[in-house]
Amino acid sequence: MTIEEQILHTLPQAVSDLYQAIMPANAFNLQETRKEFDGQITVVSFPITQFSKKSPEVTGEELGTYLQNAIPDVAAFNVIKGFLNLSISDSYWINSLEQAGNYQATANGKKVMVEYSSPNTNKPLHLGHVRNNLLGYSVAEILAASGYEVIKANLVNDRGIHICKSMLAWQKFGNGETPASSGLKGDHLVGKYYVLFDKAYKAEQEALVAQGKTEEESKKQAPLILEAQAMLQAWEAGDEAVLSLWKTMNTWVYAGFEQTYTTLGVDFKKYYYESNTYLLGKDSIEEGLKKGVFFKKPDGSVWIDLTADGLDEKLVLRADGTSVYITQDLGTAQLKYDDFGMDESIYVVGNEQDYHFKVLFLILEKLGKNWAKGLYHLSYGMVDLPSGKMKSREGTVVDADDLLAEMVATAKQRTEELGKVEGFTEEEKEKLYHMIGLGALKYFLLKVEPKKRLLFDPNESIDFQGNTGPFIQYTHARIQSVLNKANFGTNAKTNYSGALTSSERDVLVCLSQYPALLQAAAQEHSPALVANYTYELAKLYNKFYHEEIILKLEDKELKNFRLALSAATAKTIKKTMGLLGIQVPNKM
RNA sequence: GUACCCAUAGUUCAAUGGAUAGAAUUGCAGAUUCCGGUUCUGCAGAUGGGGGUUCGAAUCCCUCUGGGUACACCA
The missing domain is CATH 3.30.1360.70 (Arginyl tRNA synthetase N-terminal domain)
Structure with a gap:
């Protein structure tokens, strides 16, 4: 105990x-x-x-x-x-060292799904997606470490008018360009045509306005948008030419995404595609009508009245019997539950959809789904850059791939300035730069509470001092260096029985808090708790390192104890950084 | 118009309703310069305004101000 x-x-x-x-x-x-x-x-x-x-x-x-x-x-x-x-008593803390760094939660018998990433297949990932992916991955790792069985899921938005826009533009302006012919990453190639569509569409609108139409009219009557709508209908009707183009372009996009996911270090167990799920949910509508949860308006459309819950009336099925967004989500929620029967389900989605998820969960509850209480919307705020905020519709998006490459390049430059990579092979160097660059980014984005807006400053994030990923990585590397010089194995056993110095005790107390920290982080769905804990531990260790001698000690028992303390710290840092998806080097 | 979220040192972030609101960064002063330089110590600096609940409020309630988002038969 x-x-x-x-x-x-x-x-x-x-x-x-x-x-x-x-x-x-x-x-x-x-x-x-x-x-x-x-x-x-x-x-x-x-x-x-x-x-x-x-x-x-x-x-x-x-x-x-x-x-x-x-x-x-x-x-x-x-x-x-x-x-x-x-x-x-000091003896209690010294004894606790044996367990430190070895904590393994027992399985709690619960299953949880974490759905994250959820990209659109019409353009590449941007900075906002990066926060989403890092949060989802980290929360999944934290839950797994705390005893859950975790299913990471990705619901890909691969259909709809926005996809048709990219397809149409490629048909019109593409001249058969492919990722192979252009050397462009697949998702970037498709995104390029999405932008081209928008440009041409806007030009058409302006032309119509010049002819005396209102903005509203020209938006709806521009030839390009009519064509895109026709294409969507053809897609839904199963038109082979359209489907074939759709498949081809999707293949390009997926290859591109896969590459970005690999660089980011995130993964998924289960993919859902909206092209398969967009017709789902009509069973739920039937069910709700029978139970009196929904009602029909004279035109045949189906609604739910949520005014008693402080919300509005909400359409759940159009008069022509076609689905809306929430219809699909009702169906998809049921599908996911039927597939896995999980106790909890976490949706990692931006806070602009707070209202949507409130409504979705409420409807499922009213439909009498006993699993609805296990649903949770992990809502997160926007990512700002020092130069201004980034939003896709403002055209100033920061592309995820560009950002990742830039982080690695900065890591390289900073490390080279310090000149500590002599003796590294080229391959080792590349690996290290990648570790530092991504560690900086991930740590910076994850140390902030998800629901808060955050300001991402690339330069500050990669600082080797302060509350940053590289600082913690450095601490780990430094400990490894000490352990190597002492030829100390991973065995943390110690027979030391002397009195503790305050900096030794502080490190031990901090190490002993790991299990409680892990449970709290799982409970709160909060990687930020893990990040701040790790930083605290690194700081306490550095203080200890600065105040006490290790390698030159004559007293074998004391030296062994301090090495064991160092080893346990390194082990814990490696573990908690792993929960954030961050690797730590042994040398840097 | 209605609803939801946010507001803490110059800046970026912390603080299960608990002690003198912690860090980082910036600035100034110093230590170590020994195992790894990126380590350590000290000083300076903050809860948007006003009410209320409580033994105790950054935290809960009301209100005002400021910022964001949502209220589509788009997804």
Whole structure:
């Protein structure tokens, strides 16, 4: 049992014995002791005063005495106002080292799906997608590490009018250009024609306006948009020529995406395609009509009235019987559940769709789906750049591939300036630059709470000092260097029994918090917690490293202990960075 | 118009309703210069305004201001 568990186990007993009252274990408030006070674990005694009927100070004293007598590892305590600070014995912390870095959560028997990425096949990925992919991947890794069985899913938006726009433009202006003939990455090639369509479409609109039409009219009557709509109808009717072009261009796009995913280091277990799911959901409509959840308007369209829930009336099926966005999502949700029967399902989607998911989940609940309570929208904010915000419709998008390449190039330049890569082969160098460049990007994007907008500064992210990925990578490399020089294996066993210095103890306390941190991160769906924990650990280790000697120590036991402490730190850093999708080098 | 989200040092981020609001960066002063230089220490600097709830509020409630997003028979 960990010391926290022992304390939480003993506290209700203490309240019962001392004050003849019942207080459940989860009503107690444990926290890390602030550094300016003695101790490592603090019990907040305010909530207990309602049972003790005594002042916070007296309650703290009484509980402190009780805990000290009941738990051998509680070595001492002090009370400051409503805070009972417990000092845990050095031997407890030294013993905890053996487990540090080895924590493995037991399977919790639950299944969770994380759907993320969800690209459109008409253009390449941009910075916004990057945040989505990193978040989804990291949350999936965190859940897996905390005991879930995880299914990573990708719902590809491969049909619709926007796809037809790229196709039509390629037909008209492409001259048979292919990725092979042009050397362009497939998704970029298709994206190029999407942009070309938009340009030509706008020109047509302007021409119509010049002829005296209103903007509204010209938007609808421009020949290109009419053609695109016709193409969509032909696609839905199964027209072979259109389908064949669609397949060809999709192949290009997927090859391009695959490359970007590989560079990013993300993966998926299950792909869903909207071309297969866009007709789903009509069963749910039938079901809802029968149950009286939906109602039909005189024109035949189907609606749900959510005004009682503070939302609006929402269309779920058109009068002509065709689906809308939410119809598909109802069907797809059912399909996913039928496929995997998961307990929870997480949608990683930008916060501009908050309303959509609120409605979607509410409808599924009203339809009586008992799995609806396990649905969660992991909503995230936009990514801004110092030069201004990036949004696809403003044409200032930062392309994901360009960004990744630039990060790696910057990593290369910075590393070369430092001149620490002598003795590396070309291949090792490339690998290192990739690790640093992507580590910088990933860490910077993940350390911020998902729902907040974030400002991405590429230069700051790749700084080798401060709260950055490379700083943590550097700390790891430095530890490895020490371990190598000492010829120290991974065995963290130690027989050390001396007194701890404060910097040693701080590192040990931090290491021991990993299991709780992992559970919290899983619960909150928050890679940011993991990132900030890792940074804290790296900082504490650096302080220890600076204050204490390791390699030149005469005392074998102490030296061995400090090496073991270093090894456990490196192991934990590697693990938590892995949860963020970030690799750490042994040399840099 | 209605709803939702956000607002913390100059800047970028933290803080399960708990102590004197932590870091990073910037600036200034210093240490180490020993195992790896990118390490460490100190100083300076912040909860948008106004009410309320609470033993205790950056956090919960109301209101105002500012920023964003959504309210499509688009996806």
